[in-house]
Amino acid sequence: MADIKKLETDLWEAADNLRANSKLTSQQYCLPVLGLIFLRYAWGRFSRVDAQIHKERAQHTGRLAPIESSDYTQRGAMFIPEKARYNYLVELPEGAEIGRAVNDAMDLLEKETPSLLGILPRGYDELGDDLLGEVLRVFNNPELDAEGDDIIGRIYEYFLGKFAPAVASDDGVFFTPKSLVRMIMNVLEPEAGTMLDPACGSGGMFVSASDYVRDNGGNPTNTMMYYGQEKVEYNAKLCLMNMAVHGMEGHIKSGDDANSFYHDAFTLDGSCDYVAANPPFNVDKVKAEAAINAGRMSLGVAKANAKGEVSTSGANYLWINYFYSYLAEPGYMHADGRVSKGGRAGFVMASSATDSNSEKQMRRMLVESGHADVVLYVGNNFFYTKSLPCTLWFFDKGKPQELQDKTLFIDAQRYRTALDTTHNEWSTWQLKNLSAIVWLYRGEAEKYADLLGEYRTEARKLA
Template sequence: EASDFREKSALFLPKEAQYTYLVNLPSDIKSQNLISRDGHTMNSLGEVVNNAMELVESQSEQLIGVLPKEYTMFSDELLAELLRIFNNDALDDVGGDVIGRIYEYFLNKFAKNIASDDGVFFTPKSLVKMIVNILEPKTGVLLDPACGSGGMFVQTGDFVNAAGMVANNAMTFYGQEKVEYNAQLCLMNMAVHGLTGVIKSGDEANTFYHDAHNLNGCCNYVMANPPFNVDKVKAESAENAGRLPFGMPSINKSKEVGNANYLWISYFYSYLNETGRAGFVMASSATDSQGKDKDIREKLVGTGHVDVMISVSNNFFYTKSLPCTLWFFDKGKPEELREKVLFIDARNYYTVVDRTLNEWSDWQLKNMNAVVWLYRGETEKYQGLLSEYRQALHEYAVQDQEVRNAIKNSEDFAATVVGLKAFLKHQRNLAKTEVETADRRDKKKLQIDWEEKIAWIEEIIGVAKEADWLYEKFGDGAYADIPGLCKIASQAEIKEKGYSLTSGAYVGVAPVEDDGVDFEERMAEIHKELLSLQAESNDLMDTISKNMKEMGL
């Protein structure tokens, strides 16, 4: 029943608006005598899909007039093929801001000039998760003044719901988005995830010139991924719009702000109430830019409300390779942390997805969150994560006797990694032997079975390695500055660094581990190998030349 869906903040879809209904319609729509919501007979698949959109809108007040209803521009054959393409279970497994991911994919493939010129790119899921995890939203007003497709709202909803609350009851969502189509995506995304909010778009939602919701000083949480390095912002209009507690950034001779990064940073701070928290993505260059940017940064540090700074490597965005920094403010910081800032340099800590994309795995997200917990003195949360690692390894072990033997003691993460790596090596050798000696008709299935098992073992090793990474540094829960990773810096130290907020300036460089290899001895071995390969190459060339002569060539 529709009422059951509403109770769970879920969007109810009538049968005629459900994907399975649309994708399974016969090719001859005219012969089906289908009647639309407004009572007329539908003669094409485009009309049926338009009708589905109207039915969806009827279930959500915030979607009225938002969904596209122009599908009659497509032929029935093309539209049916599109429906089949998107009838894919893989989409259900992606989670988070799926609509934003799909939109960005098409921007990158077919409208790169838009993605580049207007800064239209969406926040990667792992960056959104990191922001939400560190801010830990519970209840109150959340504003995203550059909300795009609404990824921050979706992830916050998931976080709050996972904590046992109902996001729509606990949180009030507000968004501003200058691009109207993106705002429509946001409303659709929120509706799909059972969230309601107030999203304003168009000129009135241009954050440089308008506080569209009159929320200055009223927000419990601010989250955003604003466009970086925006220029040509009208200085007088921006100044008149307020929300600039530290003054204006530099203004050029055209009476414009040539780089709006510090307008955004000022807005995020100004929107917070007396205990509010903000988390946002910003261009890496903003952490130590000079001129009036530096003056604003000095005043900002002086408030004691800069909480955490995280440097992020290249290739985290789906369509951009630029590095960035995550900034976090907390106006409700406890007194003992007021004069301190936690710096984390995560530029060397990530998972490679492919040649052009990096991300943080769920365990890596938890590990960095654990560093923040220890900085805040929340040792019990850190210890809870250690228990989660031990439980995860235990669950793997009970599934397979050989894995259980390899793990032996899930309390000792370092030993677990060693045992699992030895087990993996043995399994790879065994797989190679079995596949090579298998009957031809069994070879392919055996290869697939072994690949699945080895991937599973590698997954277990990944969990154990992340557990060891964390425990090696912080043991049972004692924060320590780790060279190359993290440091708690005082305001005095930040002043000494010229009010730079670049993490690398504070954490330093991790010590190079001795791999136990004698350099001179290894170079001699390599030289010997090279001479041997060169001799083989010469012999091969002589053989080829001889054969060609015998062939009369």
């Protein structure tokens, strides 16, 4: 496992050197630095998939079709033209115009991946070739390949906190730890359909969903459609970059028109197969009338105070309302002819939402609907920048009849693996164990039996 703190420190020192020795302000060099991390991370994934493709082709005899970009996206990577590859840029000879070469690399990637058009930063020719070359070498760190899911989001959050603390703190924690995201996917079990994240941040939910589908034998490129709303443009750009790195495309909207409190930006109310999100908790000053006019209030109308604003607790329940309302009912006919089995939602929520008194009627409606599926209590120190506990909530509008009067509660507040004194996560096996509880609740004993087989195999390795 990568030493993520050391990696952050090393990368930041290089970025800060760029700031100190150039004329750019923090806001001006934020995206160019993140663009370099994007190039490095994209090249790492491309290299692994490229080696896999050539290994597979070497095992076949006879005539083979030419390698195409789709061969990479189907394996979770983006195709990178030769002159946009990080190793090409790092190995440019002394005296080369490195800034121009990096600008050209961004042009090539936008031509190759249309979803990135207008997203990738430029202006590298203004940074100075010697300085830029040094930063490229520092960023050429193999630990960027070792960390796994959404490291670009993790590094981005760290950098954003350094670049613009006011922006980072204003919107709360947008980066969700990968073990929480993976647990959400393990309960949602996405296969095919429309997934919405109305607070998508760096796109980690989409990345993990795609990985889950692929890990279970599916092809998310052909079966999943991703939609995201993100108020902060910085975050939305990173989301598109993050998805592209993983060979994915999505529909992402940002800005005031993508503020989910006031807009259903894609008109997806009642039509989603999956909703996954980590919304900002305890938001204040949400305008009640505007939120009510935006609809998606299946569980009841938000109450306003004397200032016409929703309380922080009420704002949490606005999110809960939205997630529930977005889900498709069983039998819903999609435009492409698919029939929904009933939508599922999984999201991170403040622990206080489970017993807030003023919203108890909404909780009653959820229970009586039969769609409240699972609530999982998470302990302290799972988040990178916050130490408070939280809960994972799950809805399922396709629950079988025999489970509609049941909701599974899992207390995992003391179940964790300590990374250090201030950060916890769930290990791969802990995620499997938590998932097994959900399988048994759902009557999926065959999945539990398969897990027991994995246990026995692992035990034999250790014997």
